[in-house]
Amino acid sequence: MKKIVPALFCALYFCVPAFSQDAKTPLSLDGIVSRLQTLSTTKATEKVYLHFDRTTYNAGDTVFFKAYLTLGEQHQLSKLSGVLHADLVNPNDSLVKYITLQVNNGLAWGDFALPNSLPKGLYHIKAYTKWMLNSTDPNVFDQPIIINSPVSPTRTLSAQQTKIANTYDIQFFPEGGTFVNDIPAKLAFKAIDHNGIGANVKGVVVDNLNTEVTKFEARHLGMGIINITPVEGRTYKARLTYADGTSATVDLPKAEEKGMTLLVNNTSPDKLLIEINANRAYYLANKNKEIGITIYSGGGAVRSVKTALDGQVLDLNLGKKDFQTGIVRVTLFSATGEPMNERLSFIQNDDLINLQTAVNKQSYTSREKVHLTLNAKKDDKPVMGYFSASVVDATKIQVDETAETTILTHLLLTSDLKGFVEQPNYYFNHVTNDTRADLDMLMLTQGYRRFEWKQILANDETTTLTYPVERGLDISGTVKTNNGAPVANGNVTLLTKNGGSMLNQVTDANGRFIFPNLAYTDNTPFVIQAKTAEGKNNTQIIMDMPKEATLFTNNNRLTGSAEAGNGDGKPGPASVYMADASGKLLKEVIVKDKFLDSHSNTITDFTDQSGLGRSLEGHLPGVSLTNGVPYLRDRIGISEAGPMLVIVDGMQGGSVPDLNVSDVESVKMLKNLDAAIYGLQGSNGVLLITTKKNKNLTVNKKLSPGLITYAPKGFYKARTFYSPAYGGTVKQANKPDDRITIYWNPDVATDKDGNATLDFYNADGKGNYRVIIEGIDENGAIGRSVYTYKVE
Incomplete structure (x- = not known):
């Protein structure tokens, strides 16, 4: 007989993961909730x-x-x-x-x-x-x-x-994390191909007696559900057939002899139905012991309930209106505070900002002015929010609406999931019973791990932060005497070269100083003066080079330098996969910096300051430039040489760019065997040009003792999108307008009535124009609107 658990909840706010460490002592459910509440006030994501x-x-x-x-x-x-x-x-x-x-x-x-x-x-x-x-x-x-x-x-x-084509991988995920004998179970699966994309698959489950148990088939993007009740003493295999005819046989997870399962039914529009099942072996061993449930929602609330295990089946019904749209994480705990089962669901409520967009005409002509109105409401009340608007010629841009990344898909879904999520907007674009069911499969397979329970239970909130909060930009350095000794208690003055406020700092015992949390744009010229504690200017100022965090795009490893490493602080080898003209893969070549440095001609000092091309003339042996295109005269093997391959900051180009030499860090030449790492494209030689733009270098010039100018990299000043205004000059009328982005405005704010207006002109293109408006209000409510109008 089922037991209905009363919904006696305590609510709290939680916003961030704790830091990883194994649990040391058991915690009661009240202790777990208290731990979450404490962490929520000290951590933030x-x-x-x-x-x-x-x-x-x-x-x-x-x-x-x-x-x-x-x-x-x-x-x-x-x-x-x-x-x-x-x-x-x-x-x-x-x-x-x-x-x-x-x-x-x-x-x-x-x-x-x-x-x-x-x-x-x-x-x-x-x-x-x-x-x-x-x-x-x-x-x-x-x-x-x-x-x-x-x-x-x-x-x-x-x-x-x-990777070899036509290879597949499939994983199985028992609902709630456990697969237990004699309890009906949902076994979710996801199949992917060699590119990591969902693969269509179907199959049959057989037991160790070779008896067919059930059939199954992927429902959406390689995901599907197997309904099965494992029987004691049986094991199971899945015989798979993929869309291209590839077949495979894989083992299903082995069922536990005793345990509990956590099932969640999310099909009701109003209720989230939770069912806890204990098989007979587990129930008899743990009868009447206390268990606990926590429900952590995407809105930050945690609700909890305690009950006794006085039956094999327990039910709990939750009203969805009590949750914000987003992921809900249901966790089952034992009497000792051990997390036993967990199930993730996604709540879709009508609590987003409703954006109504309209234009003043049903259709327009080319270059006609468009007056667009925006109204923002939430719960039928006007919203004062911050929005951005984009209008594009939809005939020139192919858009797959299901695959779009939007403010809804990112903040509510994909940012909290592991791995690549295919077609994220499919779950939001047109919500139906089918999209809800497919979204539930996504929850069952890719999972949500904003925090791990062992981190919460560890009760260790200490951590060493690699990066403090950046409120603004810092200017820092060291003051030394002309003999190299640090200047303690020296006075450092900072002011802009064009005048303005003057800031002062005193150096520490090591001569260090810092001007924190400044706001300035790129290459703002500063003047810095340093004097000793006695007021003498016989000092030298050594500015710190900004330490930027570098993202390693393949695996998101982080480092404080601009070079890939092996974990020992030293640059690591780079793997280069070469291909011939047909695209056929050749063998992998390992390239090390020492190899390149010892087998190349490198220029770092440019004597001719008029331009990079002129500065290179005569300084690279065997290289000549024709209209900026470099040719290698002494190439081995073929008499007629084509142009060299030019690579600027990792990007391929056809000629030496017209750069100021002050912006160039180095030019490196590779030829003959040394250029082989670039395959056939490198057969005519390679010029590797590295600019200073990725080095965070700054202009630092000594004016006199204890006085320098300094122009660091600062905040980027965004450009203003150009939107023409027609109806004026003949010159404008005769100039073709083939814009793809018709209008872009990142600074749209609705007033107290939730209204805003936008005015812009169409381009020459005819067809459908697509308007996308996204944004947020001060309370974190988000919204998105897509509107289409016609230009004839």
């Missing part, structure tokens, strides 16, 4: 989401974006970090550009200007605060963008592409 004007670009375009930085499980705009880092990463996992943005009240916006010489390919933009990087699994925002270009990509292949 941040998330960042970027809204782009679009995600497909051409070389030479500008990528515009707005950043929403939130804090805690209720997604309130973060007032913790004041600095956001954004990286543009190429298909070969090399950093192309990075910018630093000043965050005000959790909001910022920026852009990346794409060079005309940028090769085509799938790039990534990553965004993060340094505070996020203290986590062992940093919640870094990662958005792939497609760049089209006449410049072909390099022929290097990633390790992912070396």
